[in-house]
Amino acid sequence: MRKFVSPARNLAFGLAGTFLFAAALVVAPPQAVGKADQIKAQSWSFSAPFGMYDRGQLQRGYKVYKQVCAACHGLRLVRFRNLGEPGGPEFSAAAVKALAAEAEVQDGPNDDGEMFTRSGRPSDAFVSPFANVNAARAANNGAYPPDLSVMAKARVGGPDYLYALLTGYKKAPGDMKVGEGMSYNPVFTGGQIAMASPLDADSVEYTDGTPQILENYAKDVSAFLMWTAEPKLEERHKLGFRFMIYLFILAGFLYMAKRRVWARLKH
Amino acid sequence: MAHASSYKPNTAIAKWFDVRLPIMRLMHDQLQDFPTPRNLNYLWTFGGILTFFLVVQLATGIVLAMHYVPHESMAFDSVERIMRDVNWGWLLRYMHSNGASMFFLAVYIHIARGMYYGSYKAPREVLWVLGVFLFLAMMATAFMGYSLVWGQMSFWAVTVITNLFSSLDSIVPGLGTTVVQWIWGGFAVGGPTLTRLFSLHYLLPFVIVGLVILHIWALHVPGNNNPTGIDIKTKSDAVPFHPYYTLKDAYALCLFVILFMGFVFYAPNFLGDPVNYEQADPLQTPPHIVPEWYFLPFYAILRAIPDKLFGVIAFAGSIGLLAFLPWLDTSKVRSTRYRPIYKWFFALFIIVVLALGYLGAKPAEGVYLLFSRIGTALYFGHLLVVLPVLGWFEKPSAMPGSITDDVLGKGSGGSRPSAASASPGRR
Known part of the structure; x- marks a missing residue:
């Protein structure tokens, strides 16, 4: 019979299991x-x-x-405006406008019912x-x-x-016929x-x-x-960092609270 | 577990409600005071984790549906619009897609725990069968959700899976074709298919919510199983759910959320197939059609059988048979801890499922196909041969007399628990 099972051991097994499972998934990546x-x-x-x-x-x-x-x-x-947004190439507003203007965009119909082309704006794709x-x-x-x-x-x-x-x-290698x-x-x-x-x-x-x-x-x-x-990669990385700090601190508090409550029992 | 209600309404409004709709009493008795075995390990925290992920999927999904366009030529771009132009859209979508993966990771651990500790055995058969229904509903929901992206893999996965029904043609000629066209809403996978998949993807999660309520109800009649598989006998075997397990569950959930958010923030596309970032093209089949990782073991079983109809039967059977586990397993001992032979078969079963998962991602040819067939045979062998037969002659090892004995390290049928354990209810 087991005498005493520390929660840390249980936790270690649980976590190890989780990560082993995750690792097992990594072994089966999609076909290259x-x-x-x-x-x-x-x-x-x-x-x-x-x-x-x-x-x-x-x-x-x-x-x-x-x-x-x-x-x-x-x-x-x-969209051209994306070129000036934070987390991207961050061209200046004037540069974005100029880069957009290089494009010819179809627009319309106008009041005569005709389609027409105009130079691009930052809001255009x-x-x-x-x-x-x-x-x-x-x-x-x-x-x-x-x-x-x-x-x-x-x-x-x-x-x-x-x-x-x-x-x-x-x-191409000599034996290969390239079309x-x-x-x-x-x-x-x-x-x-x-x-x-x-x-x-x-x-x-x-x-x-x-x-x-x-x-x-x-x-x-x-x-x-x-x-x-x-x-949105930069926004993701920045937010992720804050989120992780928060979660690790929360996990620490929850662990302490859990231990304190369970200390009332022999387990 | 049926227990005397200890709820005392204190305020006037609580008293008023208590004789009309005793919801406060229900919450108190079932979520706070509920007697729970004191020896549950961290594998028992996955029920709470799964509930959390159901809520995550509902909350993110409802907002995503506000921005998504279920139209064959607009769906793909609308998903990208969510990623680019919707406030926090990238976060919602990555949480939803990775949330599905975490949901399955958690459910597989949850199922494996139930199998290891014999949680499906009497009197928890209904609880278990409801769980299998939940698993099926989850699979259907995840499959439909994946199709909504309308990328190449979405489209071809729908094509492959819906086409499985055409195997009915070999029973009644024309039946399969009719069923498939009825599902498609046309003669090929297309716009009508997408709209109905969207509709059902929104419907099924609420069916899951209903099933979860029944699942928890069915849990709260016999109460939790536990690592010894021995029922609660005395007061010292149990602790109130709150604060003991609310805190343990919260801690475990927090760790699992760290794993989840790790994927969301740092590897959001790791679990997905890159090919699904190509828009669906009915004229171009991807070189390898592979489902999401959580379907791979069953996909391997499907492809291992050379005949289409029998392949589909094996595929459905590999999941459906789980519902019969309570009756297939003849052993009277719940926990595998006290089953010296079954222990090894269980380990083998886990390895087989993981191996099938690996093989499901590989092309169905050569040595992969051979191993898929061996794996399929072992999978069904476990459920249909090992479980019924082993229970007849396996001699269980010595078991502790009670949960308390096990926790405090007394031998089987040991003496009274020490005083320290006698007051688990103290708060």
Whole structure:
């Protein structure tokens, strides 16, 4: 027979059980979409529990997106005003207005019943480069360049995957036949991707002194796309910290109260 | 547990109510004064944790439904609008999605605890069967909720699961197809399917609330089981629910909420499938259709059977059989603690379920399929062979005479509890 079971032991077993169970779940992650061995974890300013975005990086990333990716890929869930909101690239109000004004937005109907185009306002969403999927396919050799708004959450590895993909273009191995208009990229499922390597050194001008190399472009645009996918990450990390402090203190008080009450009993 | 009411209405209004609707008396007798075994361990805190998560899911869900648009071309973007433009929308949605996962984590621990300590045995059969119904209602609700995101995995999960009904075609030709089209509201999964899933996703949680009330009622007639499986015999075996278990439950709940909020704030998408961040596309099937983690063991069983109809039967049976546990288990001893052989079978059962969960996430081919089949055989073997047969010849180990004896370390049938334990009611 057991003589005395300390609550601490019970608790330790309970917690260990809970975490073992959680760990068991981790063992069964969903199937990797890309080739996992090709995706290496990068160091991101936002990945740690207290991590925040790097404003400069997001601003550079926006520039890369705008000058390169935006030719084919939309960001339909992002609005220009988001570019100036806290926790993002935090462009100034004037800059947001100017960036929005670069876009041509369809509006209407006007009083004559006609649709018309006007320059964008901060409240407008990013304008997708193609009117619909068919138009996108027609212009891209049958391939559809997906909208990138939440792409950083839609792939195993997230921004690590995006970085690996953008820097993963290689010369195809001799025994592999790469299709017409396709490029070899071992990170992409199947190894063949319809998108030609989009980034080259010096293809986008950086004004803050960051070296204009492929790795920086890839990293900055991946971070930017992480922000478009998760614009509230900073708010989440900040609130989480306060919440956790509160919960740990509460747990401490509850434990003391529980012990005090149970001390009346032999157990 | 039926016990004499110790409630004394003190104020005029309390007296007025007590002869009309004695709700204060109910609260006092059932939530405050309720005699509860003094030896419950932390595994018994999961009932309270589950109640908490039901409330979390209802509260967050009702607000989310105010912003969500159940339309095939707008649903996905409306979820993203909640994440971006609704005040605290990201928090509500991540709490709701991770809350579902925590709900299942808690319910699996709760079920495993019931199985280990024989909490389903007489006189708690109705309590247990209601629990199985609750589990089923939870699964249906979670499945429907997951579909509302209308991402790729939502869409294809709905397609796969609703298509299971087409296996009825092999019994009555045409029946399955008819049923499936009736569920879809058309000839394929689409807008009408989404609206009805939304409607039912809002309805079922209230069915769960009703079942929870019955579940707690059925608990409060025989009272709690406990780690020894021995009934409360004397006053010293029990303590009043408040403050002993209100505090213990609150402490355990707080720890569990730390785990929950850890996911919400620091890994909100860890338990979800990335593919569901792609909008549903009926023309493009994802390479692997995988359900959320909490369905994986049952999904593995479904795929382990080569025949579609029998696969569906095994799938339904793997959950439905649980309802018959009180009658399948022939052992008179409740707690596995005193069942030296069953102990090992129980451990094996847990390992089998975890392994099936792992296999459910893997493609159904080669060695994975082989192990899924072995796991399925072991799962049903446990319920249909081990439980009925083992009870006949297993010799239980020595049991303490009472809960108090167990707590105070007296041998079986030991002497009177010491004085220190005699006043559990003192406050």
